[in-house]
Each structure stands twice: as C-alpha cells, then as structure tokens.
Amino acid sequence: MKFQPTASHFINGEYVEDTAGEQIDVIYPATGEVIAKLHSATPAIIDQALNAAQAAQAEWAAMSGTERGRVLRRAADIMRDRNRELSILETHDTGKPLQETLVADATSGADALEYFGGLAASLTGEHIPLGGGDFVYTIREALGVCVGIGAWNYPTQIACWKGAPALTCGNTMVFKPSETTPLSALKVAEILIEAGAPKGVYNVVQGYGNVGASLITDDRVAKVSLTGSVPTGRKVYAAAADGMKHVTMELGGKSPMIVFDDADMENAVSGAILGNFYSSGQVCSNGTRVFVQKGIKEAFLNRLSERLATAKIGDPLDEDVNFGPMVSENQMNIALGYIEKGKAEGARLVFGGARIEGDGFYMQPTVFADVTDDMTIAREEIFGPVMSVLDFDTEDEVLARANDTEFGLAAGVFTNDLTRGHRIVAGFEAGTCYINTYNLAPVEAPFGGSKMSGVGRENSKLAINHFSEMKTVYVSMNDVEAPY
Numbered sequence: 023m024k025f026q027p028t029a030s031h032f033i034n035g036e037y038v039e040d041t042a043g044e045q046i047d048v049i050y051p052a053t054g055e056v057i058a059k060l061h062s063a064t065p066a067i068i069d070q071a072l073n074a075a076q077a078a079q080a081e082w083a084a085m086s087g088t089e090r091g092r093v094l095r096r097a098a099d100i101m102r103d104r105n106r107e108l109s110i111l112e113t114h115d116t117g118k119p120l121q122e123t124l125v126a127d128a129t130s131g132a133d134a135l136e137y138f139g140g141l142a143a144s145l146t147g148e149h150i151p152l153g154g155g156d157f158v159y160t161i162r163e164a165l166g167v168c169v170g171i172g173a174w175n176y177p178t179q180i181a182c183w184k185g186a187p188a189l190t191c192g193n194t195m196v197f198k199p200s201e202t203t204p205l206s207a208l209k210v211a212e213i214l215i216e217a218g219a220p221k222g223v224y225n226v227v228q229g230y231g232n233v234g235a236s237l238i239t240d241d242r243v244a245k246v247s248l249t250g251s252v253p254t255g256r257k258v259y260a261a262a263a264d265g266m267k268h269v270t271m272e273l274g275g276k277s278p279m280i281v282f283d284d285a286d287m288e289n290a291v292s293g294a295i296l297g298n299f300y301s302s303g304q305v306c307s308n309g310t311r312v313f314v315q316k317g318i319k320e321a322f323l324n325r326l327s328e329r330l331a332t333a334k335i336g337d338p339l340d341e342d343v344n345f346g347p348m349v350s351e352n353q354m355n356i357a358l359g360y361i362e363k364g365k366a367e368g369a370r371l372v373f374g375g376a377r378i379e380g381d382g383f384y385m386q387p388t389v390f391a392d393v394t395d396d397m398t399i400a401r402e403e404i405f406g407p408v409m410s411v412l413d414f415d416t417e418d419e420v421l422a423r424a425n426d427t428e429f430g431l432a433a434g435v436f437t438n439d440l441t442r443g444h445r446i447v448a449g450f451e452a453g454t455c456y457i458n459t460y461n462l463a464p465v466e467a468p469f470g471g472s473k474m475s476g477v478g479r480e481n482s483k484l485a486i487n488h489f490s491e492m493k494t495v496y497v498s499m500n501d502v503e504a505p506y
C-alpha cells in the first residue's frame with residue numbers, strides 16, 4: 023500500500039525495527055486483507071524509546087515557547103498539505119470512509135497541533151504579592167516523559183490530542199497506538215521531525231496491552247494519558263498510582279440523548295444519526311440511549327428509518343460512501359452479539375440488525391425501539407452502530423433515567439424550549455453536553471468525561487494543566503524572623 027510507514031517503531035527521529043517482537047497484522051477492514059505486518063516492541067525497544075524521550079526532554083523544555091510552538095504549527099501545515107494521503111492511510115487502518123477521514127482525522131490532528139502550538143508562547147506562571155514587599159512567583163514546568171496510549175477509532179487524532187499539549191508544555195512523549203490501528207501515529211512522528219522537532223521528542227512504539235503496561239510502570243515516566251475502555255482505564259490508573267504519576271483518562275460511555283416533543287424533528291434525527299452511526303458507531307461519546315418523548319416516538323422512528331435507508335454502505339475509499347465496515351472482525355462480532363441480546367431481551371428491531379455478508383467486516387446500522395432501562399443494550403457500551411430508543415413521559419423522569427449509569431462522558435438534549443434545554447444540561451451528570459446538536463469536539467473546547475468515563479480533560483486551555491505543574495517560589499525582601 024502507498025504511503026505506508028517503513029518500520030514498526032519511530033524512535034529518536036527515525037524508523038526502527040526489531041523483528042523479535044510479536045507480529046501484529048494490520049488488516050484492512052473493508053476486505054479482510056493483511057496490509058502490513060508490524061512487530062510489537064521488545065523490552066529493548068521500549069528502553070530505547072524511553073531513553074530517547076528522556077534525553078531529549080531538557081533541551082526541548084529549554085527552548086522558548088515561541089520556538090516549540092513554531093514546530094507544532096509547521097507540523098500542522100504539513101499535515102494539512104498531506105491530508106489526502108494521510109486520510110487514505112487512516113481509511114486503510116480503520117475502515118472509516120474516506121468521506122469522513124478527509125474531514126475528521128488528520129485535519130483534527132492538525133487543529134490540535136496548531137491550537138497548542140499557538141498557546142506555547144503564552145504559557146507562564148504568576149506573580150503573587152504577599153505584603154511588605156514579599157512575593158511569590160510560580161513557574162509552569164513540564165512533567166517530563168509522558169506516555170500516550172491510544173484506542174483504535176481515531177488514531178491520528180488521538181496521537182495529536184495527546185502529543186500536541188504534551189509537547190507544547192515542554193514534555194516529550196512515547197506514544198503507543200492501538201494494536202488494531204498502528205499506522206497513522208508513525209506518520210505524526212515523521213511529520214513532527216520534518217517540522218523541526220528535535221529527535222526523541224515524539225516517539226512511537228507498537229504493541230499490545232503488555233507494552234502499554236510496561237511503559238506506565240517505568241520510573242522514567244511522569245504521566246500517562248489513555249484513551250480506551252473503562253476496564254483498561256482501571257488497570258492503567260492503578261498502575262500509575264503506584265508511582266504517583268499524573269493521569270488523563272478518556273474512557274468509554276453510554277451517553278443519553280433526550281428528544282422532547284417540541285424539538286425540531288429533522289435536527290433531532292440528524293443528531294441521532296451523527297451520534298450513533300458516524301464511524302460505524304465507533305465513537306466514545308455516542309448518544310446510544312435515545313430517549314424520545316412518547317407522543318413523537320413513531321414519527322421519530324419512521325423518519326429515522328427513512329433516512330437510514332439512504333446511507334451509502336460500501337467501499338470506504340469511494341468518496342460517496344458514508345458508512346463503512348467495523349474496525350475488526352472482533353468488534354463486529356461484539357456488536358452483533360449485542361444485537362442478539364437486544365432481540366432476546368425483548369427490544370423491537372426497527373432497522374438493520376444483521377451482518378452484511380462478504381469478506382469485509384460490514385454490518386447494518388441498527389435501531390431498536392421499546393428498549394427499557396434494564397436491558398443489556400441500554401446499560402453496556404456496544405461501540406458499534408446499534409441505537410437504543412427508549413420512551414419517556416416527563417422531564418424529571420427522563421433526567422433521572424438519563425443519569426442512571428456508571429458512565430458520564432457525554433449527554434445531549436433536543437428541545438425548542440430554551441430554559442428547559444439549560445435546565446436539563448445543568449442536571450446531566452456528564453463531562454460534555456450538547457443542546458440541539460451532538461458529537462462536536464473542536465480543539466478549543468474541553469473534552470472528557472465524569473464518573474467512570476474519565477479523569478481530566480483533553481483539548482482547550484485546560485489540557486495545559488494536565489501536562490504541566492506549577493513550582494511555587496517564595497521571595498522574601500525582608501529579614502527572616504525566627505522565634506529564638
């Protein structure tokens with residue numbers, strides 16, 4: 023395949039291979055074909071990457087913010103110039119339609135590099151007067167070597183959402199992509215070097231969970247930022263706690279989307295489509311529990327079905343296609359398993375519900391109605407194109423039910439009643455809320471979850487606090503008074 027990285031790892035400014043590591047087959051989800059064979063990092067590779075990141079950190083942190091920012095902004099420009107080839111690679115890695123990857127992956131990675139690059143020169147501490155001439159000043163310092171661990175749904179975006187704020191603050195990074203989609207992060211590393219980043223500032227090593235685990239526990243590492251599932255988050259958080267390391271956890275969800283009977287029906291259906299079927303439903307913040315007020319339920323389901331019937335399912339490299347395969351056979355089987363559970367537990371299948379036969383990992387967009395709160399499909403994260411529609415009568419009732427979950431990643435409401443919209447989001451137990459829209463994640467706004475869905479925030483100025491810490495310096499302008 024064209025544009026493919028030339029080796030498994032990228033360390034200290036160059037591609038590195040070690041075939042002693044366990045083989046990782048990269049499969050194109052649209053055909054089931056193996057498109058690349060990589061190798062998991064051996065202990066020697068992990069050591070090499072951490073050493074490179076550690077050696078590069080002091081020099082990188084000593085550069086001015088303006089200089090660091092310039093590197094990131096140049097990298098953003100290169101990514102935009104190569105958007106098409108990076109998008110084609112991302113489509114091969116993930117199976118997501120090119121129509122999506124052209125606008126949501128390298129472009130959003132470039133946004134992060136540009137935004138954090140722009141902030142780099144204005145990262146400062148404070149001056150705090152204490153009276154009598156004494157004062158305190160604070161110095162914003164980098165944490166050191168940061169580890170990023172990625173999920174498979176947005177490989178380029180995740181590599182940049184973690185790398186850009188980390189590097190801006192003067193940290194260096196060792197990034198481990200998901201073993202399912204290992205290719206794109208290597209391109210991010212390559213581009214950063216081309217943009218002028220010193221060697222060792224951003225390194226990529228491949229591997230399964232065990233490689234991630236050995237990175238976190240290493241003494242050279244100051245922070246870990248994970249995007250992944252709640253069970254992995256628990257393990258990573260616990261391992262980081264042992265070394266008192268900083269963490270950011272971007273984990274799973276089972277987010278509610280509430281549609282009141284005064285909502286604009288067409289917008290509500292659009293929101294439900296975006297929040298359930300974009301990237302074949304493999305988006306962490308998806309609003310997979312769609313609560314629809316009783317009076318408009320059938321109208322909502324009819325319009326939704328009409329519009330889903332027009333989805334173009336097929337070859338993801340065809341730019342007219344807007345619904346691609348699942349990322350892997352395993353993920354497809356997980357989602358199909360949930361469809362069987364939904365049927366068995368008495369939900370009404372309204373649309374789809376089956377695999378699309380062929381070599382690729384395609385399944386139909388699927389909608390269940392008459393779902394109740396206790397059904398498995400309403401409680402567990404499916405991470406596939408399976409929407410549950412639940413009925414409700416009143417505002418108080420639906421808010422309580424929407425919050426009745428261990429997750430707290432996102433939540434949305436569709437209503438034309440202004441005060442009700444704000445009242446509902448004030449009551450949502452979720453980190454990222456939407457009124458009359460769904461699933462936006464621009465770099466300017468904080469993104470992340472509460473409850474079991476995460477710790478910390480990505481994007482926005484808040485991310486800076488998660489990749490730096492303050493040193494407090496007391497300065498006395500007077501004599502020191504001691505009691506004896």
Ligand code: NAD
Pocket residue numbers: 171172173174175176198199200201229230231232233234235238249250251252253254255257258271272273274275305306307403405431470471475476
């Ligand atoms: P996953 O938890 O299986 O794996 C995530 C990453 O963690 C992978 O790189 C994996 O190799 C690594 N890993 C696994 N075990 C580990 C361990 N013990 N120590 C260190 N690293 C380990 O998740 P996935 O299947 O790749 O991705 C899907 C999940 O990610 C879903 O739950 C989804 O909601 C979540 N997600 C969250 C966000 C967000 O921003 N909140 C974004 C995308 C995906």
